[in-house]
Amino acid sequence: MNGDTDVLVVGGGVIGLCSAYYLAEQGLRVSIVEQGExxxxxxxxxxxxxxxSYSIPLAAPGALGQGLKWMLQPDSPFYIKPRFDPALCSWLWKFRRACKPQSMLQGIRVLRHLNYASSELCEHLIVGESLTCNYRRDGWLMTYTTERGFQKAVEEARLLQSYDVGLKILKPDEAREMVPTLRPEICGGIFSQDDTHLNPEKFVQALARRLNEKGVAIHPHTGALGFTSSGGSITTVRTTGGDFRARHVVLAAGAWSAGLVRHLGLTLPVQSAKGYSISIKKPEPCPQIPLYLSEVKVAVTPLEGVLRFAGKLELVGMNLDINLRRVDAIMSASKDYLHNIEYPDTMEIWRGLRPCTPDGLPIIDRLPGYDNLIIATGHCMLGVTLAPITGKLVSQLVCGQAPDMDLAPFRMARFK
Ligand SMILES: Cc1cc2nc3c(=O)[nH]c(=O)nc-3n(C[C@H](O)[C@H](O)[C@H](O)COP(=O)(O)OP(=O)(O)OC[C@H]3O[C@@H](n4cnc5c(N)ncnc54)[C@H](O)[C@@H]3O)c2cc1C
Structure with missing residues (x-):
């Protein structure tokens, strides 16, 4: 037995770490188990x-039709591996339901509120704890190579502006003035002044170090295997490093969460969606601010010494294989937007599994049937953005305090 703790957090990703941070801030003794590093x-x-600014959920009118069309193109931004999987079928059915206009508008309202609250907390966390992670307030420029793509984006931008999202619609030369490496063929841009960026690896490492200093016990290479319970409470979490006893358990195991709760006979509507990033040595010239190559859905982030391209959303199950054809597609598509950039031969390729719910909103809730088990996952493309507010809400749930915002949109029951 690894000793008792107030809260055991399962998962050492950005959601687990931020949850541990706000739990420790409440004066609780916290431990984290992480199956890897x-x-x-x-x-x-x-x-x-x-x-x-990214406040339109993935599930939006037309998203399913577009996704199905893309499935036939091997290099497209979105891919579903054809297979018979009842969990995937049920997820797609719920996704279809969430694509209705009314659900999307409701989603924007909720996501906008959550996003802005989190981004404010993030700044407090980084500045307040002096986390060295190259945090920058440079905004985000979304760019378009097709008139059709730009006009659709202008409509979406106007919709988001009506929800008070700070966006500026730019003519092609205004976008190119901002980022001279954009090609002359660019049709326009949407600039989001409220967006920021950081080095995600440095952020999680710096936060983990600070947690250590605050007395949070971090156990890497310790995988949770299952649970024992009594009278509707989890009593023990069984791990590869022995048993842990805690008064509360927070499941923040990202795309692995659905598999873990299956041990409790529960079904979580979370599918893993693989994405890739390619980091190259910063070329000269180089975009100075983050970009979004909108039609091909590739984010470009300048980090210290590195330019990172990230994209693709593949519903392929818990599969971490790297599909080089898709990786190459990210790099070649970027050439339609950027010119005068030399791409070096050496690049670092990474992939990750995003935990995705059908409606694009996270799950932050107590798991049904257990009074001391809280789940925080399903952040899909926005886990870094939403981690601080998720952590804060988790800590309020654990402590039985009134949450900073209504948790109804994040409850499991919404999927019934
Ligand atoms: C290409 C790409 C680009 C992205 N870009 C952005 C972006 O710019 N902004 C943004 O906001 N989001 C972005 N995201 C999304 C973001 O990365 C995720 O939403 C976020 O990392 C999810 O965090 P998490 O903590 O839930 O999951 P994870 O980071 O996956 O953490 C879960 C952890 O739990 C551990 N674990 C699993 N099972 C167990 C077990 N049994 N026992 C112990 N530990 C376990 C895992 O090893 C893992 O470390 C991007 C994602 C991808 C793929």
């Missing part, structure tokens, strides 16, 4: 964007 899941070499 801290940040070795999806919270590693992602694009590192904190994007309150």
């Amino acid at each position: 801290i940040g070795s899941g999806c919270s590693g070499a992602n694009a590192g964007l904190i994007v309150p």
